Amino acid sequence: MRVATWNVNSVKQRVPRLLPWLDQRQPDVVCLQETKLTDVAFTELLGAQLAERGYEVALAGQAQWNGVAILSRVGLDDVVVGVEGAPGFPDPEARAVAATCGGVRVHSLYVPNGREPDSDHYRYKLSWLAALRDVVKAGPGEAMLCGDMNIAPTDADVFDPAAYVGQTHVTAPERAALTELQALGLHDVVRERWPSERVFTYWDYRAGMFHQDLGMRIDLMLASAPVAGRVAAAWVDRHARKGTGPSDHAPVIVDLDEAPDGDIGPVVPPPSSRGPRKGVKLPQAK
DNA sequence: ATGTCAAAAAGGTTTTGA
Numbered sequence: 001m002r003v004a005t006w007n008v009n010s011v012k013q014r015v016p017r018l019l020p021w022l023d024q025r026q027p028d029v030v031c032l033q034e035t036k037l038t039d040v041a042f043t044e045l046l047g048a049q050l051a052e053r054g055y056e057v058a059l060a061g062q063a064q065w066n067g068v069a070i071l072s073r074v075g076l077d078d079v080v081v082g083v084e085g086a087p088g089f090p091d092p093e094a095r096a097v098a099a100t101c102g103g104v105r106v107h108s109l110y111v112p113n114g115r116e117p118d119s120d121h122y123r124y125k126l127s128w129l130a131a132l133r134d135v136v137k138a139g140p141g142e143a144m145l146c147g148d149m150n151i152a153p154t155d156a157d158v159f160d161p162a163a164y165v166g167q168t169h170v171t172a173p174e175r176a177a178l179t180e181l182q183a184l185g186l187h188d189v190v191r192e193r194w195p196s197e198r199v200f201t202y203w204d205y206r207a208g209m210f211h212q213d214l215g216m217r218i219d220l221m222l223a224s225a226p227v228a229g230r231v232a233a234a235w236v237d238r239h240a241r242k243g244t245g246p247s248d249h250a251p252v253i254v255d256l257d258e259a260p261d262g263d264i265g266p267v268v269p270p271p272s273s274r275g276p277r278k279g280v281k282l283p284q285a286k
Numbered sequence: 287a288t289g290t291c292a293a294a295a296a297g298g299t300t301t302t303g304a
Binding site: 207 | 288289290291292293294302303304
């Protein structure tokens with residue numbers, strides 16, 4: 001099962017990049033953030049084209065800002081919009097949707113930006129993360145938190161730690177909130193796969209930042225242990241940040257091996273019942 | 287020039303958010 005997350009920075013503007021990307025990468029589950037559309041407008045824009053590709057869609061949108069979605073072609077059950085108990089700013093914002101897809105509780109998350117440390121928006125971010133932790137804690141054991149966390153977990157996740165001192169995304173309270181979330185048993189599967197590589201998911205549009213690879217890793221896929229143990233690949237699709245009309249974020253893609261209990265998808269028959277493969281010479285009986 | 291992009295209200299540009 002291939003799961004991806006992508007902050008598209010307006011799904012309306014990104015249609016010419018999103019549809020070819022779906023066709024090329026063939027993700028089974030896609031978490032989108034910053035769709036910036038109401039659910040009605042999203043469905044009018046993409047409903048038919050996603051259905052054609054076999055995706056069911058769970059939406060938590062609003063006009064103009066924010067907006068998240070989950071696309072799935074491996075089932076989409078028990079959809080929950082929002083984070084129970086989370087604050088608004090001051091009204092609730094469209095920042096979370098969860099669904100069970102292929103046996104995994106998938107969360108598409110757009111964590112508040114925080115703007116300035118110690119601002120109202122920053123406090124909102126921290127409260128929102130605390131509420132998210134409580135929801136995940138009460139949830140099932142097979143879970144993936146996917147999305148734009150607006151936090152760089154460590155200094156290795158920003159191009160120049162000195163340039164970010166005193167700015168949001170890197171402060172100790174934000175990192176502590178992320179650590180508390182991960183303390184529920186979640187694995188940062190991209191960092192675990194690439195422990196000492198330069199890996200970014202976001203590059204500012206300005207000043208040729210992408211071209212110089214001056215970015216941040218703020219889009220994360222956090223998997224509970226049973227899911228993390230199935231990770232076959234985990235990577236950032238930098239190609240999607242190139243070319244004409246990209247988002248300022250690249251997608252993150254994680255491939256999961258089949259669940260060990262085999263309740264995901266069709267059971268492959270054992271080799272003995274499948275007969276010889278083409279081109280394989282069997283010993284001849286005499 | 288915060289070397290850009292996107293949305294919306296206004297307005298043919300400015301404000302807000304990232």
